[in-house]
Amino acid sequence: MAVTAVGPSEPHGTGTLDAAREATARAVDHLLSRQDEQGWWKGDLETNVTMDAEDLMLRQFLGLRDPATFDAAARHIRSRQRPDGTWATFYGGPPELSATVEAYAALRLAGDAPDAPHMAPAAAWVREQGGIAAARVFTRIWLALFGWWKWDDTPELPPELIFLPPWFPLNIYDFGCWARQTIVPLTVVSAKRPVRPAPFTLDELHADPARPNPPRPLAPAATWDGAFQRLDKALRAYRGVAIRPLRRAALKSCARWIIERQENDGCWGGIQPPAVYSIIALHLLGYDLDHPVLREGLASLDRYAVWREDGSRMIEACQSPVWDTCLAAVALADAGVEPDHPALVKAADWLLAEEVRRPGDWAVRRPDLPPGGWAFEFHNDNYPDIDDTAEVILALRRVRHPDSARVDEAVARGVRWTLGMQSKNGAWAAFDAENTSPLPNRLPFCDFGEVIDPPSADVTAHVVEMLAYEGRSLDPRTRRGVAWLLDEQEPGGAWFGRWGTNYVYGTGAVVPALVAAGISPASPAVRRAVAWLESVQNEDGGWGEDQRSYPDREWAGRGASTASQTAWALMALLAAGERDGKAVERGVAWLVETQQPDGSWDEPYFTGTGFPWDFSLNYHLYRQVFPVTALGRYVHGEPAAATAPRSA
Known part of the structure; x- marks a missing residue:
């Protein structure tokens, strides 16, 4: 099944749309100015x-x-x-x-x-x-x-x-x-x-x-x-x-x-x-x-x-150039930058050169799986990760690269590797398959945070979204991932976020993936997610969630409004067909009003996650790439299924 773009209609608040267009243009210029001459982006971590x-x-x-x-x-x-x-x-x-x-x-x-x-x-x-x-x-x-x-x-x-x-x-x-x-x-x-x-x-x-x-x-x-x-x-x-x-x-x-x-x-x-x-x-x-x-x-x-x-x-505990670059490329493309823009082509060239082509520790559980995929950092051939691989493929498919065959070959290897890393329950973890033993966390030594790598909703959602954009919505492996995601929805309508804070991140990842994979925006699961996001929207129109939501569910969806978390909520609501809704209008207005003169946003709060509660992260580029993505989708509509339909 191929996903097609939904053209935008004029929202009830035309003034909001005009302001969003201007904010998007400023943000795009700012993000383009931060690209390294080699093609990558990297914010402080x-x-x-x-x-x-x-x-x-x-x-x-x-x-x-x-x-x-x-x-x-x-x-x-x-x-x-x-x-x-x-x-x-x-x-x-x-x-x-x-x-x-x-x-x-x-x-x-x-x-x-x-x-x-x-x-x-x-x-x-x-x-x-x-x-x-x-x-x-x-x-x-x-x-x-x-x-x-x-x-x-x-x-x-x-x-x-x-x-x-x-x-x-x-x-x-x-x-x-x-x-x-x-x-x-x-x-x-x-x-x-x-x-x-x-x-x-x-x-x-x-x-x-x-x-x-x-x-x-x-x-x-x-x-x-x-x-x-x-x-x-x-x-x-x-x-x-x-x-x-x-x-x-x-x-x-x-x-x-x-x-x-x-x-x-x-x-x-x-x-x-x-x-x-x-x-x-x-x-x-x-x-x-x-x-x-x-x-x-x-x-x-x-x-x-x-x-x-x-x-x-x-x-920095680590550096995130591959992750930042693929997110920046997706953001710019969804914000209307032409797919053959030199910045996007240069980013694609750099990402293609970063492909991991040798086996790593993941091969202990998957010895017969050919290598492929991308890691998070500048140099990390031993530990490519599934999340980066899915997002890199989504980014590459948004670029009109002069060597399309090279892109197709890299994407094919990444898709094959990702499918091979699916866990037996139908979901995907970040680095390994079947890394779910309960014993390591029990060791007296292991009191410093999460030490195993079980499947998570956010990673699985990114994989499902990527597979849908590759024309694989009807693939049995994709459907198993979709079924797992539907089973993992919280009673209140949200999804847990393993690698971002927290329920806002998980929900912002899952809803676009489900819709891309063919789940109707009118389905009960999507409607529950929309209702939850609307219920936790702050009075100022933004969304925020504190790290304390990991140990204490009372904090779920609660916290000072941030640019990245507001963007995640908007991405979910837009995918759910809520573009003309009041919650989206208020969220977009918050992003417009809090944008700085240079087109950026300020965000001192930590919205990234290393180990839930034990090790929190502030990705300094999150405050730029996700608002650009959300505003771009508000202005231009939901993205098409990459550049052209592909068969499963």
Whole structure:
């Protein structure tokens, strides 16, 4: 089934349409001006100060102190401190213990005195919350590197884990790719237990300095937590009797696994945390800092640094050029930019060059599947992801490229790979298929966020939308995806958003996909979604949703209006045939009224998601690309099924 464009009709508010046209033109000019000469777009990817703190602690641990770098990082960390002296993990969020502990420790390393006016309240708050002992495992591992915490009081993580076959419970491929890339090097760190004492103590962060490492209560043996606590106790006992040749072989295998996954630019998986832990692990195994692997790895870390005009330095957890570029291309095309515009052709050329053509870790579960698809970052051939692949294909189909055969071949490979990554329940995850074991999240070590990669509504929706645009609406695999999405709708009418915040993101992704795949805008599922979006629209006409909607459903659809979330809601409503509705008119008016003179929007709020609640993201380009998409569809109508109908 091919999807056809629905031509726009004059809305009830013609003035709103005229204002939207002008706003769209300004926004298109702004977005075009931000394209790199190579063809890509990339906005800053902001997380929280633990990235900056751990970067400083890494440099301290390796003996790479640079006063200018430490000063610039400390400036950024201080700038994110809350008035009460604590740190949050997202803009406007509540204080968070581990972030505050790590920020405080990093500022101490940068030279801030414990009795300084901004430091003493932070320490007092940490003590009130239970001190270092109540912080997450990752935080305590970092502190153990400097003697601020005892290694004996961190969960055991043996490197022999590398030998478990893929069918065995808790093998490394049971973990999501982001966790896998971190856990393997951390098994080396856990085995080595290094301590390079800091020049000061952190006694002021202990609730009881005389008893800094209080024992944790043991859960009942019949519970999952109790069972894994006892497993951890058994692994500690094993540490004392581990067969030395087996331990040495495991460490060598871990080193080989890490090195094999280093990317051409020196990074690991295109994300900062695995690079940090891989460098520490290899250094502990005897690789000096001048070794090519570590030299390139350290150089890659510098590329995660964003230097500000005020002299501060922020660390990105990862970079999103492929994602930003395909979203920008879709936005510009839907906003009326000609499909053969040089900016779009240049973007398509860059995206085509970024196609992943070799197997990665995903092949462990899909060994017979030929490679294809796209990753998220500049360099990440080991971990292409399904979400990016779907959106890149949607972007390529909006471009009139001079070498159409090249585009068709790349798209065909991407579609084949995506279909092959479908999970048995009919849905799609981000990086792997069947990565749904409940066991990894139960480990005492894994308290830092989501560590598995189950299918999600937002990724599945993007795949279904892409398959519909490829003329595959009637393909049984597409229909299974549609059926899964319909089953996943919340009772209130929304869909959960795994990789964006949250129900507004999920609903904004699913409704356009369902309609593209042939579900009628008049269907009960779409009508429930429309009703939910209308019910959570803010009085100012925009939409917003706070990160707190992940742990607390009362926050679903609630939050200060943002440009990106307003655009997501509008994209769903427009796909549902609500172009002339009052909610759409008010939402469009909000985007027009909040647009800045240069055609951009401001958005300090975090509307992206790494791990629900535990790791929040502010994609700085979201505030540009999604409003352009929504306004473009309001002005020009829903996009056609790419450039021409294609058979299934």
